[in-house]
Amino acid sequence: MTPTRPSVTERRPLVLRIGEVAKLTELTTRTLRYWEELGLVSPSDYGGNGERRYSAADLTRVRRIRDLQQLLGFSLAEVRVVLDTEDVSVLDRVKSEFQSGDPSPLRQRELLDEAILANDQLLARLDDTLSRIRAFRSEREASAGRLWARREELDAEIDPTLGAELQPSGKREER
Amino acid sequence: MTPTRPSVTERRPLVLRIGEVAKLTELTTRTLRYWEELGLVSPSDYGGNGERRYSAADLTRVRRIRDLQQLLGFSLAEVRVVLDTEDVSVLDRVKSEFQSGDPSPLRQRELLDEAILANDQLLARLDDTLSRIRAFRSEREASAGRLWARREELDAEIDPTLGAELQPSGKREER
DNA sequence: CTCCAGCTTGACGTGAACGTCAATAAAGCT
DNA sequence: AGCTTTATTGACGTTCACGTCAAGCTGGAG
Numbered sequence A, B: 001m002t003p004t005r006p007s008v009t010e011r012r013p014l015v016l017r018i019g020e021v022a023k024l025t026e027l028t029t030r031t032l033r034y035w036e037e038l039g040l041v042s043p044s045d046y047g048g049n050g051e052r053r054y055s056a057a058d059l060t061r062v063r064r065i066r067d068l069q070q071l072l073g074f075s076l077a078e079v080r081v082v083l084d085t086e087d088v089s090v091l092d093r094v095k096s097e098f099q100s101g102d103p104s105p106l107r108q109r110e111l112l113d114e115a116i117l118a119n120d121q122l123l124a125r126l127d128d129t130l131s132r133i134r135a136f137r138s139e140r141e142a143s144a145g146r147l148w149a150r151r152e153e154l155d156a157e158i159d160p161t162l163g164a165e166l167q168p169s170g171k172r173e174e175r
Numbered sequence C: 001c002t003c004c005a006g007c008t009t010g011a012c013g014t015g016a017a018c019g020t021c022a023a024t025a026a027a028g029c030t
Numbered sequence D: 001a002g003c004t005t006t007a008t009t010g011a012c013g014t015t016c017a018c019g020t021c022a023a024g025c026t027g028g029a030g
Helices: A019-024 A029-037 A056-072 A076-084 A087-099 A106-158 B018-025 B029-037 B056-073 B078-082 B085-099 B108-158
Strands: none
Touching: A019 A029, A019 A056, A019 B056, A029 A056, A056 A076, A056 A106, A056 B108, A076 A087, A087 A106, A087 B108, A106 B056, A106 B085, A106 B108, B018 B029, B029 B056, B029 B085, B056 B078, B056 B108, B078 B085, B078 B108, B085 B108
16 A cells, blocks of 8 residues: 655655665664664654654754764763754654643743743853863964974974985975 | 971962962862873872872963863863963973983974864864854844834833823734 | 566664773872 | 861772663575
């Protein structure tokens, strides 16, 4: 009854199997199922046999989770909070609360204020992280300068007359 | 008996006990001992009784490890690599190799080139991380804008005339 | 038809990074 | 001198984020 067969010739809105998502995101299928188990991402559709079908939006969400985890060092629990306070998610809930005939909009305001607060905190953390990384970066640039200087010195010691070609390892470049 | 005790009146170059370092860095003593176990940081001195004495330099190193781990999401194994390619460490090794009467400076150059390469890779990673976080940040700012807008809307629905305090029984729906 | 690659749901195993408890000793204040 | 606080070294426990089988289904190539 379900000839919802993926015709290859048909132009469909992009559906991916779990293995494909894994390759695109450089994660493993195990990780994707684990995240689903935690309620972080679920494919928007399961084929009649239970096979996971990921949409483009699902893929985006997976990438976002990965970034939050790897880029910002968030635990998956923290990731969940961030996702829960994302405007799309919150506005959806606000809207659905509105649709379900909530007599008072107070609850909606509460949800919004909560999300706004969380968002501000996240922004603050991002700014803090940014400035710390910048500081670290400039330290590393200074470090690079010292290393180069020492290499120049050393090269002069090796051959004070001219720049001899002797090391295949490493590249020669000057900025 | 007064064994070799540091005179209190003497201006000492700052020595910290493990608990003090823990508080200053917001880590635990267990973590500090663990990192020491892994060879990442050792206090520059142990009192005759084996009590750890951390110098200011040790504290700096601890902070650096913490930043690498928490800020950039490095594992402790990765942290070790980064620390090993730091210019101070590398230049020290180069110098000691020089002192030990190494006839050829080629090994020294190898060390330097290695460190330079690692440093460049780290810089690239830092830049990548920075731009990704910036992108994420601007997304979150847009998100804040949408949330704020929605709250304005909602406030208007709650009381279109004036900023009245919240009314639990007064259900007003107006446009 | 067989075979294979890729999927499914469990269930158990694992490494990293600590937490926690125990027994003991020394530091330091009153 | 006594008492409290902080330290020491083991040794074992714990949490997170998966890895790794196991056993079975399924669509498609040969």
